[in-house]
Amino acid sequence: MKKLATTKYPVNELIKSRWSPRAFSDHKIPKDVILTLFEAAIWAPSSRNEQPWRFIYGVKDEGANYKKIYDTLVHWNQQWAKSAPLLVMTIAKRNSEYHNEENTTALYDLGQAVANLSIQATDMDLFCHQMGGFEKEKARDTFNIPSNYVAVTVVAIGYYGDPDKLPDDMKELELKARSRYDLDRIIFNEDFKP
Amino acid sequence: MKKLATTKYPVNELIKSRWSPRAFSDHKIPKDVILTLFEAAIWAPSSRNEQPWRFIYGVKDEGANYKKIYDTLVHWNQQWAKSAPLLVMTIAKRNSEYHNEENTTALYDLGQAVANLSIQATDMDLFCHQMGGFEKEKARDTFNIPSNYVAVTVVAIGYYGDPDKLPDDMKELELKARSRYDLDRIIFNEDFKP
Numbered sequence: 001m002k003k004l005a006t007t008k009y010p011v012n013e014l015i016k017s018r019w020s021p022r023a024f025s026d027h028k029i030p031k032d033v034i035l036t037l038f039e040a041a042i043w044a045p046s047s048r049n050e051q052p053w054r055f056i057y058g059v060k061d062e063g064a065n066y067k068k069i070y071d072t073l074v075h076w077n078q079q080w081a082k083s084a085p086l087l088v089m090t091i092a093k094r095n096s097e098y099h100n101e102e103n104t105t106a107l108y109d110l111g112q113a114v115a116n117l118s119i120q121a122t123d124m125d126l127f128c129h130q131m132g133g134f135e136k137e138k139a140r141d142t143f144n145i146p147s148n149y150v151a152v153t154v155v156a157i158g159y160y161g162d163p164d165k166l167p168d169d170m171k172e173l174e175l176k177a178r179s180r181y182d183l184d185r186i187i188f189n190e191d192f193k194p
Numbered sequence: 195m196k197k198l199a200t201t202k203y204p205v206n207e208l209i210k211s212r213w214s215p216r217a218f219s220d221h222k223i224p225k226d227v228i229l230t231l232f233e234a235a236i237w238a239p240s241s242r243n244e245q246p247w248r249f250i251y252g253v254k255d256e257g258a259n260y261k262k263i264y265d266t267l268v269h270w271n272q273q274w275a276k277s278a279p280l281l282v283m284t285i286a287k288r289n290s291e292y293h294n295e296e297n298t299t300a301l302y303d304l305g306q307a308v309a310n311l312s313i314q315a316t317d318m319d320l321f322c323h324q325m326g327g328f329e330k331e332k333a334r335d336t337f338n339i340p341s342n343y344v345a346v347t348v349v350a351i352g353y354y355g356d357p358d359k360l361p362d363d364m365k366e367l368e369l370k371a372r373s374r375y376d377l378d379r380i381i382f383n384e385d386f387k388p
Contacts (some may be wrong), residue, residue: 005237009230012317013308014206015237036203038381042374043209044309047326051375056382065383092302105326108286108346111305115238116209119313121240122208123206132201132241132299143386152302180236181245187232189259192285192337194327 001160003178019178020124020129022170024158029086033124034059037069037157040120046109052093053113056143060085068142069154075134077154080170081131084156089139090114095148110152121157129156195375197372212316214323216274216364218352218369223280227318228253231351234314240303246287248306250337254279262336263348268327271348274364275325278350282335284308289342304346314349323350 003019005011010016046052058065070078081087090113094105103109118128130153137152150181163174197213199205232249240246252259263281264272275281284307286300297303312322324347333345357368 007237009226009233010233011230011237012208012314014208015234015314018237018239020239032203035377038204038377039201039203040205040209040305042377042380043205043212043372044326045199045212045214045312048326049373054380054382054386056386058213058383063383068231100342105301105346107299107301108305108308111299111302112309112312114302115306115309116313120206120209130241132237143382145268145386146388149386149388152299178237183229183232183236186236186245186248188248189252189257192248192250192339194314194340194343 001163007179008183014119014122018118019127021127022129022174023161023163023166024083024085024127024156025161026083026085027159028156029059029126033126034086037117037120037126041113041117044109044112046112047103047105048054048098050093050103050109052103052106052124054091054093054149056089057092058087062169072134072139072142073131073154076131076137079133080166081129081156083156083161084129084158086157088155088157089143089151090153091145091149091151091157093149096182107152112171114153114155125159127160128159131156195357199372202300202377208313208316212312215354216323216359216368217232217355217360218321218350219276219277219355220277220279221353222322223253223352227320228280230318231311231314231320235307235311236305238306238310239343240306241297241299242292244287244291244297244303246297246300247304248285248287248343249284250283252281253330266328266331266336267325268349271325271327274360275323277355278323278352280351282349282351283306283345284347284349285339285343285345287343301346308347311349319353320351321354324348325350344360
């Protein structure tokens with residue numbers, strides 16, 4: 001299903017095509033395709049090339065990680081994310097490699113890596129749906145994540161499925177057009193207006 | 195100048211080609227190309243579609259913003275960034291639209307928007323170099339940025355220039371190959387290893 005962004009300016013097709021569905025097919029993702037996603041992620045830029053991004057991933061019906069990641073999701077997300085063949089927990093390293101100070105751009109850099117992953121996914125007919133709705137302390141306990149790292153999102157990834165299999169409230173969201181603020185509210189060539 | 199990422203897996207050409215130079219040409223960027231960059235940025239995903247990204251931009255020799263942004267940069271960055279025809283200050287909105295709580299993914303979402311902008315730039319033969327090295331409190335004063343917003347990076351953007359015009363130490367960095375940690379250090383299909 002296509003939900004192209006309605007842009008005023010001619011943006012790249014991958015950016016235009018990317019959206020966050022809830023209906024995934026049960027088609028498995030080949031291992032080399034999964035690794036290509038992560039390879040795309042790590043070639044994002046980061047402050048002083050610190051690369052403060054880490055990814056714990058679980059493939060459905062393979063090993064223990066899928067269930068462990070799934071179990072951290074809030075109920076609303078569990079209802080639909082169970083159809084995705086791949087779950088990825090994204091993690092930021094909060095302290096700098098070079099000294100023990102806070103890396104203030106760790107989350108920003110992680111976001112760039114995940115954006116790269118999403119663009120690469122779109123290029124391989126995959127879809128990503130990022131979630132903030134998961135239990136962060138449970139994630140920390142489950143995977144023994146030390147305090148200088150923080151889990152930020154869980155991403156459900158897969159090929160597109162059948163929206164008719166979604167519950168009614170989710171199906172409505174699935175079919176709703178994508179929307180964004182007007183550019184004028186976001187960019188400032190003179191004074192900044194909050 | 196090309197500095198392709200040396201990837202093991204076949205990532206998208208735009209991701210492979212993107213890098214952060216210091217040598218920009220004095221070729222101006224057409225206004226509609228600038229707006230296309232921002233249009234690409236805003237179609238990134240964000241938590242609850244809050245779109246916590248804002249951009250103050252300045253075009254060289256047009257209006258007051260270029261100089262104002264430039265003046266916030268640390269000296270090292272001022273030396274080379276002066277050749278870029280476009281400077282963009284990226285800003286995150288730290289509180290949620292829906293309630294006054296902290297938006298814990300604001301920086302992460304901003305990073306995704308800037309990654310989109312960078313991919314779009316690459317697609318239009320432009321290069322971006324993001325900088326954390328600028329005076330954040332000076333930025334806050336200069337643009338009256340309220341406390342629920344925070345300036346995160348300044349991005350220098352332009353067409354590629356002549357690396358021979360850079361000082362020797364910067365030229366060395368310009369020609370150095372891009373590098374990343376091995377994937378094995380970054381992704382975990384079993385236990386997380388910090």
